[in-house]
Amino acid sequence: MAVNVHGPKITPRDRIRRKPKRRMPAAKRRELIIDAAIDAFAEGGYHETSLEEVAVRAEVSKALIYEHFPSKLDLFQELLETYVEELQNGVMAAVMATTEGGETRLLAGVEGFLEFVEDRRDAWRMLIRHRATDDVNDTFEKLYGEMAGMIGALMAPEMPASVLPEGASFEDVVDAMSRQLLGALTAIANWWDEHRDIPRDQVLAMVMEFAWVGMERAAAGERWKPDQVEGH
Amino acid sequence: MAVNVHGPKITPRDRIRRKPKRRMPAAKRRELIIDAAIDAFAEGGYHETSLEEVAVRAEVSKALIYEHFPSKLDLFQELLETYVEELQNGVMAAVMATTEGGETRLLAGVEGFLEFVEDRRDAWRMLIRHRATDDVNDTFEKLYGEMAGMIGALMAPEMPASVLPEGASFEDVVDAMSRQLLGALTAIANWWDEHRDIPRDQVLAMVMEFAWVGMERAAAGERWKPDQVEGH
C-alpha cells in the first residue's frame, strides 16, 4: 500500500534481495498449491474462495496456478476426487479386513469412516461443507450415492424380508436405511469436528448406541458393548 | 431483441397494449416477489440465483425488488426465517399436542417434521440445499442448533444415566444423539424428495425402524409397530 510512494527508493537490487523466491521443480510447486488449496477451500468453500486467495496462501502468483491446473474447477475436482477416493478406499479396506459377517463389517466401515474424519479434518470439511454447489454438486451426489451403495450392499444381506413395509420395494428400504445411517454419520462427524477433545472410540460408541441399539432400547437403558467387536 | 429495429413500427399504443402490466398495492406485489424468490432459491440456491432471475420469475423489474427489500440477502433471510419459524412451530405443535411421555412426543415431532417436508417441498429445498453459504450459514447453524436442542430436550429425560460412556458428559451424549437423529431425518427427507411416490407413513416407519428399533434388532427381523403410537 504505502510502499514506494515518495518513500526511500527501492532499487532493483533491493527487490531482488526482498524476493528470495526460490524456483522449484513443477511437481513440488504443484504440491504446495494443492496444500494451499485444501486449506483455502476447507475454510471457505468453493465459490467463496477466490483463486487469488489460493495463490496468496501458496505464495505464488495466480497465473502460476494455471500452469498446473487448467481451471479453478479442475483444481477443486482433483482435490475432491483424491479425497473421495481416499475415503472410499479407507472404508473399503476396513470392511475387507473383517472376515466376519455383515453387521461386523458394517461396523468396521463406520470405524474406517471416523478414522478418515479424524485424520483428515481439512479434507472432511472440504468434502461436506460444500454439498450443493451446482457444478460441483454432481461429484458430491456421486460420492453420497456410492457411499450409500456400499452401506446398502453390506446391509442388504442382513436385512430380513420381514422388515418390508407393504408397498415399498426392498431396494427402497435398504436405500432409505443406508441414507439414514450415512446422514447420522455425517451429522455426528460434523458435531465431532466441533468437539475434538472427544476420542474416536467414544464417538463410535455413540453411533453404535444410536444406530445399532436404537432409541427405544437406549431409553430402556441398554447399551452397545464395545467388546462384541473384533479387529481393534 | 429483434424488436423495433427497422421492423414494422410499434407505436406507444402497441406497447401499452402489449404490456397490460397491472399495478398492484405494495403488499400484493411483495407476496408475488416472495413466491418467485422461494421458487428460484429452492431451485438454484442463494449464490447461484441472481436477483434478475427472481425478477424475471416475478415478472417485475429488478429495481422494484429493491422497493420491497433492502438487499438480496435480506430477501433471502426473510424467507429463511419465515420457514424456519414455520417448521419449528409445526414440530412444536405436534409435540405439544401429545399428552404422553417423552418417546411418543418425540415421535410426534418426527411426524411434524415430515409433514413440513411433504407440504412445503420448495421451502424444504431452500432450507437444506444451501447450508454452508458464508453469510447465510449462521441462520442455518442456528436452525440446526435449535432443532437439535428441541430433540435433545425431549430425549434427555428418557435417557438413563447408565447410557453414559465414561469420559463424556451427559450433555455431550444427548447432543450427539439428537444430532444423529436430525442427520438421519434430514437424509431421509432428502431421499424422500426424490421418491415422492412413497407415502409419509412409510417414511415414518423407516425412520422408526432405523432410529428406534436400531439396526441390530432390525437385522434380527424385529419391526416397529405403528399401532403403538397414539395421536395418528
Next chain:
DNA sequence: ATCCTAACTGACCGGCCAGTCAGTTAGGAG
C-alpha cells in the same frame, strides 16, 4: 560465458451481478 527452457509474474480483460438513479405512468383523490 552463454544460452535456452521452464518457472514465474504483473497487468490487464471481459462477463456477471448487486445495487442505484433518473426518470415514466397508472390510477385514485378532490
Next chain:
DNA sequence: CTCCTAACTGACTGGCCGGTCAGTTAGGAT
C-alpha cells in the same frame, strides 16, 4: 378533468473474479 403519489422501469455503475498474455528471470546444460 387534473394532480400527485406510489408503482414501476431501463439503463447504468462499480467491484469482483476467472482467465489470459506478454513478457522476465533463475538456473541447469553445453
